[in-house]
Structures are given as structure tokens and as C-alpha cells.
Amino acid sequence: KNEVEQSPQNLTAQEGEFITINCSYSVGISALHWLQQHPGGGIVSLFMLSSGKKKHGRLIATINIQEKHSSLHITASHPRDSAVYICAVLAATGNQFYFGTGTSLTVIP
């Protein structure tokens, strides 16, 4: 069983829809990252969370430490949001990062 599980694995949405991607983890963590990987590979760090909620533009990330769960929300989705979104957690016990396998999002015009 992976330490980090993401759902859904694949997601197709119409432009303008509200999107939620979920991440659950099984280890104690010191931080959780949401990464965006565009076709062609380039990775962008979207958020780093250790508690609560963060917002950047149309993106919102939340984390519930007690439930070991985080969500990434995209409001008013746009085709340029099409990418793979990866959840990564930094274990509380050291340098170990655990990665989810990613959620592939396609936003259709």
C-alpha cells in the first residue's frame, strides 16, 4: 500500500467547473506539497501546507492533519489547468518524501 493515495487518478472536466483532487496519507508528516506537472514534464510547486488552508488565484489547498487528508480545489477551471497534479508529503521523521501517483486533469473547452 502506498503511503500517499490520490483520487481520482484521471479527471475530465468542462471549462468553468469546480474541481477537487484528494490526497490521503498514512504517515506522520511535517509538510504536504501540491505539485503541478505539465505535458512535457516541467514541475511547478503550487503549495506547501502544514496546516489549514492556502489560496493562490483560482487554486485552494486545504489540509486536515487529524484526518491525514488534503484537497486541492480549482475554481472556474480552464483548459490551461490541464496537467498532472501530484501530492507529496514530507515525513515527520526525516528527509523522506512520499509521492502520490498523480491525478491527470483534462479541462475541455
Place this chain on the structure above:
Amino acid sequence: GAVVSQHPSRVICKSGTSVKIECRSLDFQATTMFWYRQFPKKSLMLMATSNEGSKATYEQGVEKDKFLINHASLTLSTLTVTSAHPEDSSFYICSARGTGATDTQYFGPGTRLTVL
């Protein structure tokens, strides 16, 4: 915010040649840098952890003589893929952590290596 850069972003080389990938922390000092490899449709896999001024620690199954890592300064780490083979074609990502005990870890944009 903190930025980690990688160079080149894409490289194509012939089998048998060596390729060097640079990872730089642009506005912070990184005592620890991490190198990851991503296989198609797979998650990132940690290859090695390097601390400035000391030898890298390689994960099990990663050939240290093939993937040479140098972390000569607090802002630069390099990964050299020696005698590259087509199976080394992959996406390589570095990540850097600052000098403070609670510093977070930032990811580079990655380098796409294609070995012909």
C-alpha cells in the same frame, strides 16, 4: 518565493556519452539536495540525497558510479549520467532544502533526458 532551477530543461544525447544536469537554488542556500527520477506514468523515485561538501547517499538499486552527484556549494548540485544508455532516458528532478531545521523543500522544474 524560493526558486530551484535546473539546466538543461531538455537534453538529447547519443548512447555512450555522459550528460551533466545542474540544479541551482537561486535565492537560498541549500545544505541538502535531492535527485529524483520519474518513469512514465509513475511517481517520483528518490535516487540520492546529497549534502554540501560530502558524498551523496544513494537509494538502494541506484548505481553510484553511473549517476555521479556532486554538491560542491550551497547553491549548486550536479547529476552526471555517465555512459548513458537508452534505458536512462527519463525525467530527472532535483529538490533543495534550506539550511534551517524547519526549512521547506523546493522542487526544480525537471530535466528531460533522451538517450538515442
